[in-house]
Amino acid sequence: MTAISRVLVANRGEIAVRIIKACRKLGIETVLAMSEADRDTLGARIADRAVCIGSAPSRNSYLMVNTLLMAALGTGADAVHPGYGFLAEQPELGESCARNGLTFIGPSPDSIRRMGDKLVARETAIDLDIPLIPGSALITDLAQGWLAAEKIGFPILLKAAAGGGGKGMKAIYKPEEMETVFGEASAEARAAFGDDRLYMERFIPNARHIEVQILGDCYGHCVHFFERDCSLQRRYQKVIEEAPSTAITNEMRVQMCNAAVLIAQSIGYKTAGTVEFVLDQDEKRFYFLEMNTRIQVEHPVTEMITGVDLVAEQIRMAAGERLQFYQNDIQETGHAIECRINAENPEADFRPSPGRIEKWAVPKGNDIRVDTHCFEGYLVPPYYDSLLAKLIVIGETRQKAISKMTYALSDFHVSGIDTNIEFLSAIMNHPDFRSGQTNTRWLETVVCQQGDGNP
């Protein structure tokens, strides 16, 4: 481990801006790797240097390990930050960095592999006596599938071992569907991940998604920064995140957070990571779901309630510094909410809306934070995700935070492209959301009316 003086930012959009700002704060130079479509971006303007790595499509640019390595080595960078998505959870990038004397700002390739394989991750949790969603081990054929399904009971979620983040999952509601869905799931997993291994989990109808932020150094120390509640999802993509969660007891909070630290420590995890749990609201029990070995989109809500700069800490940990926090030093105050502002049209099935932003006016205030790469006149490209900005507020209580978010959304003005701002406001005003009566299916079934209407 050596001190870091120049980072190659191997990502784009708002997280690239976020990383550059954290580096600036630490006195570290930045080089942005950008695709052709990202030449005129905020990140390219604020980085110390920007190099063009390829044409617009991610497979020609942001997913090219050798090119990114070359960009780092050729510009004198001594570290690479992968951001989230793209190659952040591909062990090849970390391995290539290690082989070439570059510091990868993330965990070891071994940690990434172990948590990236969802079956191995489940084994790790089992070994540590951390509760797991009732489920199966590897299922290699339909016969095994039937055996597992009998034990677990329908409805079932069939998952790809190489999946994660909401990808590679299929629900089987009735035994009659089993054969067809099983066949589809294998084929899709093979096509998407090059790995058709499957496993099953019980489908939990009234669930919350609760995740714990952890941070580890290379000396075996690990702390948590409490939990986030990310239950408002549409097609397994998070839309609104909060910290802390109001759906768990304090006892559960302690158990989940300790379990998260335990998992991280058991694999010698360093830098920032998130351990995800599913809360069964009917059974009032929580289960380990998976671990994400990267900085996450929603990290700001944790930063707001604890005062930590997670990206700066991530970089420090990668540089070999010792964790500067004891668990007791970390306090949470207030309630934070984040809304993801996307370039999409909720009324047209959330169709993405790339194009030139004519007006871009973000809300301002003491307890309002906007993480974005957008500006007036910016051409939102069609090649990447539709995230324009993260709008985060903090209030003394959840109710105050909701009021603040309502105000902030009303003061967020974008024209030239469609956004989901009104959709988010409608959620803020919804009685279920305000009273905290939601779960992971709520957004789709109640608000989007795509399900059967039963919460």
Add this chain to the structure above:
Amino acid sequence: MSDQNELKVTIMDLTQEDVLQILKIMDESDYERLHLEVGEFKLVVNKRSASGISEGEQDLSVPVRIDIPKAVESSVQIRPPAEKADIREDCGVANEEIALERCIPIRSPMLGTFYRSPKPGDPSFVEANQVVDEETTVCIIEVMKLFSTIHAGVRGRIARICADDGQLVEYNQVLFLVEPQTDEEES
């Protein structure tokens, strides 16, 4: 000669940090050329434009003030006049060769290290003024020990070599400018 694209600054005292800051301002602005005089030293910087070809001269002159922090002790690392010629290696130079406007750029298809010859010490694949056709190998681009041979893709004469041997080049960066041959010239 001053134009919209040139920023002229004359000050008496300058630190290395000042120079870096000026260059940063230059980089973030739309100016393409900087002409800086400090005592007896002169610094001329040309920004490389995306196409490597001059956009042409403009008649307007726009005087600009820059606030430069007052100097501290350290001396300025600016090359003395004798080496000035080396500074102007940039391909984005807008100068007297009108032919450059007719040139076709050969762009790098990837980010990597640009090599002008097959191995160190070998003669270059091509030299300035050399006639090439579509199949002519003009350079090698290396990405993490994987070498790609780049062919001219056009027919004509190498008017300018725009990258240095061993330099990191970006995706789409102009490597060579080729003056296309017309039918009259070919014989």
